[in-house]
Amino acid sequence: MTTRSARPTRRTTRTLRVAGVGAAALLALSACSSSDTSDSPGKANASSSSPKLSGTVTVFAAASLKESFTALGEQFEKAHPGTEVTFSFGGSDSLAASITGGAPADVFAAASPKTMAIVTDKGDTATAPATFVRNQLEIATLPGNPDKISSLKDLTKSALKVVLCDKTVPCGAAAQKALEASDLKLTPVSYEQDVKSALTKVELKEADAAVVYKTDVKAAGDKVEGVEFPESSEAINDYPIALLKDADNAAAGKAFIDLVRSAEGQKVLTAAGFLQPTS
Template identity: 75%
Template sequence: MTRSARRTRRTLHVTGVAAAALLALSGCSSDDSGDSGDSGDSDAAAASGSATASADVSGDVTVFAAASLKESFTQLGKDFEKAHPGTKVTFSFGGSDALAASITGGAPADVFASASPKTMKIVTDAGDAEGTPATFVRNQLEIATLPGNPDRIASLKDLTKSGLKVVLCDKTVPCGAAAQTALEASKLSLTPVSYEEDVKSALNKVVLKEADAAVVYKTDVQAAGDKVEGVDFPESAEAVNDYPITLLKDAPNADAAKAFIELVQSAEGQKVLTGAGFLQP
C-alpha cells in the first residue's frame, strides 16, 4: 500500500472518529455546562484566545516529535486540547531519524518536529513535507552525571578517563551527531559503553546507574530533576541543534495540525519551551 493510500484510509477513520466525538459532545453538553462553575477563570481565559479557531478545528492530530520534546510537547498538547474542545493530540516520541524513516515509509501523521535540520531533510527530500519547515527552538548539550557528581566530571575531556562508563546517543540521532561534533571540536576521542537510540534512552542509563555519565541535552537534564546532575562544557556551543517543525503532506487533519504548529510558535508555546530549557531560534 502506498503512503497516500495509507493516509486516505486514516483520513476516513479520523473523520468517523471526529463525527462520533461531536455527537457525544452534543449529547452531554448540558451536563458539561452544569459543571463549568468549578473550572474557574483560568479555563475561560485559555479558551477565549482561540474561540474562533475552536469552532473550526476538531478531531485527532498525530504529532511525530523528537524524544527531547516529550515533556514540553505533552504540556502543549494538553493546552491545545483545552483551547480546542473536540480535539485530541497523539504523540509519537523517538529518535528523529527513526521518526523520519517512519514518515517516508508511509506512517500516517500530521506534524513532524525534528531535533535537527539533517533529519528533517530526510522528510523534505522525500516530498513528504507541506511547505518549508520552520525552526522553532534550539537545544544545547550538557553532560549528565550521577547525583552529586561522584566522579568529579568537570569537562568533556574528563569523559575520557579510564574506567568511566559513558553513554552517547547513536551517531545517526541528532544528539549523537552533536556530541561527535563537540568531541571533534575538542580533538577528543571517546568510546562509550553503548550508543543509545535516542536521548531519553541515553539519559536513562545514568538515572538507572548503569552508566556514570551521558552526553545529552540541557532540556533532558532539567527534566530529570535531582535524578542526575548537569555539567556544562564550552564545546557544546559548537554543536547547538536547530529544531524544525512542519506540516506533513496529505496530513489527515491539516487544519488542526496547522493550529498546533501555530501554538508551538506562539508566545505561549515559546514560554513553555524556554521554560523547559530550550533556546529561542
C-alpha cells in the same frame, strides 16, 4: 464544541420570543442569526481565530520534546474541545524513516535540519520547515557527581562508563561535533537510539555519565546532575517543525504548529530549557 456553537442560536430565539416580534420577522432574524453564527466574536475567540477543529492530531516529535510537547498538547486540547493530540516520541532519524515509509502523521518536529531533510527530500511535507527552538548539550552525571566530572575531556577517562546517543541521532551527531571541536576521542559503553534512552542509563546507574541535552537534564530533576562544557556551543541543534503532506487532520496540525511557535508556546519551551531561534 458542537454544544458551544449552538448556544448563541438558542439565546437569540428566546430573546426574540420575549420581544414578541411577528412570525415573519422571527424567521428573517433567525436566518440572519444562522448565517452569522460562524462569524460570531465568541466563537472566534474560542477557536483562537481558527476554523472549528476536531478529531485527532498525530505529532511525531524528537524524544527531547516529550515533556514540553505533552504540556502543549494538553493546552491545545483545552483550547479546542473535541480534539485529541497523540504523540510518537523517538529518535528523529527513526521518526523520519517512519514518515517516508508511510506512517500516518500530521506534524513532524525534528531535533535537527538534517533529519527533517529526510522527509522534505521525499516531498512529504506540506509546509516549509520552520525552526522553533534550539537545544544545547550538557553532561548528565550521577547525583552529586561522585566522579567529579567537570569537562568533556574527563569523559575520556578509561574508568568511566559513558553513554552517547547513536551518531545518526541529532544528539549523537552534536556530541561527535563537540568532541571533534575538542580534538577528543571517546569510546562509549553503548550508543543509544534516542536521548531519553541515553539519560535513562545514568538514571538507572548503568552508566556514570551521558552526553544529552540541557532540556533532558532539567527534566530529570534530582535523578542526575548536569555539567556544562564550553564545546557544546559548537554543536547547538536547530529544531524544525512542519506540516506533513498526507496529514489526515491538516487544519488541526497547522493549529498545533501555530501554538508551538506562538508566544505562549515559546514560554513553555524556554521554561523547559530550550533556546529561542536566532531569527
